[in-house]
Amino acid sequence: MGRRVKLPGQRRGSARAHLWLAVAAGVAGGVVWLPLGLAPLAPLFGFLYARALRCASGGRQALAVGFWCGLARYAVGGHPILWLTRLSPLAVAFYAVAVLYIVPSSLLEAWGGYWLERRTGFPRGLGTALLFTLLGHLRTFGDLSLPADRVAHAFGGSPGWLEATAYGGPALIALAASLSGALLEEAWHRRRARRLSAMLASAGAVLWIALPATAGALKRLEPPAGAAIRVGIVQPSVPVQDKIDPRRAAAHWPELRRLTREAAAGTDLVVWPETARPGRVMWEWPGPFRDPEMEAVAREAGVPILYGCEIVRIDRARRLVHLFNGASVAWPDGRRSDWYGKQRLLPLAEGFPFARYLGLDPAKRHRTPGRHSLLTMLGNFTPGPRPTVFAVGPARIGVLICYEGLYAQLARAYRRAGANVLAVITNDAWWGHSVFPLWHARVVAARAQELGVPVIRAANNGISSLTDREGRMLARTRLDEVTVLRGNLRLGGPPFGAFFRWGDLSAAAAGLALAVLAGWAAFGPRRRSHASGAARRGSVQSP
Structure with missing residues (x-):
């Protein structure tokens, strides 16, 4: 019997060390993402992830690291989904699907980093850090996109760290955190070479600390803010069951009118949350969009009202054409207003993925009385055709509905269309008193810092808030209170920053670096690692 000899570059220790470290990395990544004030510790995730990969002695073990790290990260970060079991036991299945959603990306980033080193x-x-950044950016595209896990979204409570995203893009935070952690791990691995180790550790620390350290200097480069606008937000706290049942929803009109009159006092604009308007707006198309009920409320309040609603587009024969999760502005003088349809639909819950390619439209499917179909469980909404900027006085308002607030590129499209303030309207009542409502409320800080615009947030049951263009929450409500929130906001000034002009340069830089490395691996001289050479010589066993 021979004894196993450790290959060069492989860490000593337990044969399962790579798995335990992978789980620890995933847990760390999930915990720092939650609104616990631990976001500045994000490089710990990169350090543990790189350490786990250091223990992997082959491609299969690298894949195992990616699998368990991704699984643990989403299991911890996505646990608020389990609060939905109050409404349906299907939430458990949805939680499992959400956790498994990350697996392909985490497998690719871990195995890809290992493969690049071998070649x-x-x-x-470091290779895994680049892949982590690029794949996180790519997950913001497509019908199955869900960009909640972006590292930048963890910093709503520490907006000073986000100042540089106006120049580097939202992926800058993920790139800096993962590279910083990987550099610190490389320094630890090479700690016997003291000078090299010190250089690597210094580079990792400087890369991360530079984000808040340069915030003041970058702020001085920004143009001055625009004019002020006085805003009132209505938070009606309508129960989920009442919003589902149209007959019960209609009973909330008197309360909404009362809250609107209160919110309108001394303000220029009143904002209602997502689908706050009871009932649906029936729009006979191609005629003009009108909503007489909301125009009457605006006339009574004396100010324009930006409100969320379900828009049913029908033809002259009263046949359904499209169903939108939408928004519009009702004017006191009854003038015609534009409308907006939510463009990024939550997969399955709101829209059927890839429906436009498959020729499907669940909203227009044939319904037989007394019969039920699994399609009734799929979202019936149609994606809106374009971003709509609503002009109210000096304000140019871009509307983001619910989880659209997670899409930096959509907010950027509004800014490029002339918006100087964003309005996020949402209904977070589904999530109860989990950590999700607070996390979701803080995400707007990222959009504010990336584009230099304030954010109005109207949430059905809270947290409603007013956030300035520096990502600071100036005023907020509490969960489950029936209330209004009033305050002043300075509008965004002239657009600035590389993200506005050219997009997410950090993701592009990670992609370019990976393209160079892949080209080197494919066409450059094949690197013969010490480990593989030893294996080919049969030195894994010794007498």
């Missing part, structure tokens, strides 16, 4: 000698921790 080029580039440290696997």
Whole structure:
């Protein structure tokens, strides 16, 4: 019997060390993402992830690291989904699907980092950091996109760290955190070479600390803010069951009118949450969009009302054409207003993924009385055709409905269309008193910092808030209170920053670096690692 000899570059220790470290990395990544004030510790995730990969002695073990790290990260970060079991036991299945959603990306980033090191000698921790950044950016595109896990979204409580995203893009935070952690791990691995180790550790620390350290200097580069607008927000706290049942929803008109009159006192604009308007707006198309009920409320309040509603587009024969999760502005003088349809639909809950390619439209499917179909469980909404900027006095308002607030590119499209303030309207009542409502409320800080615009947030049951263009929450409500929130906001000034002009440069830089490394791996001289050479010589066993 021979004894196993440790290959060069492989860490000593338990044969399962890579798995335990992978789970620890995932837990760390999930915990710092939650609104617990731990976001500045994000490089710990990169450090543990790189350490786990250091323990992997082959491609299969690298895949195992990616699998368990991704699974643990989403299991911890996505646990608020389990609060939905109050409404349906299907929430457990949805939680499992959400956790598994990350697995393909995490497998690719872990195995890809290992493969790049084998082919080029580039440290696997650094290669994985580049892949982590790029794949996180790519997950914001497509019908199955869900960009909630972006590292920048963890910093709503520490907006000073986000100042540089106006120049580097939202992926800058993920790139800096993962590279910083990987550099610190590389320094620890090479700690016997003291000078090199010190250089690597210094580079990792400077890369991360530079984000808040340069915030003041970057702020001085921004143009001055625009004019002020006085805003009133209505938070009606309508129960979920009442919103589902149209007959019960109609009973909330008197309360909404009362709250609107209160919110309108001394303000220029009143904002209602997502689908706050009871009932649906029936729009006979191609005629003009009108909503007489809301125009009457605006006339009574004396100010324009930006409100969320379900819009049913029908033809002259009263046949359904489209169903939108939408928004519009009702004017006191009854003038005609534009409308907006939510463009990014929550997969399955709001829209059927890839429906336009498959020729499906659940909203227009044939319904037989007394019969039920699994399609009734799928979202019936149609994506809106375009971003709509609503002009109210000096304000140019871009509307983001619910989880659209997670899409930096959509907010950027509004800014490029002339918006100087964003309005996020949502209904977070589904999530109860989990950590999700607070996390979701803080995400708007990222959009404010990336584009230099304030954000009005109207949530059905809270948290409603007013956030300035520096990402600071100036005023907020509490969960489940029936109330109004009034305050002043300075509008965004002239657009600035590389993200506004050219998009997410950090993601592009990560992609370019990976393209160079992949080209080197494919066409450059094949690197013969010490480990693989030892294996080919049969030195894994010794007498």
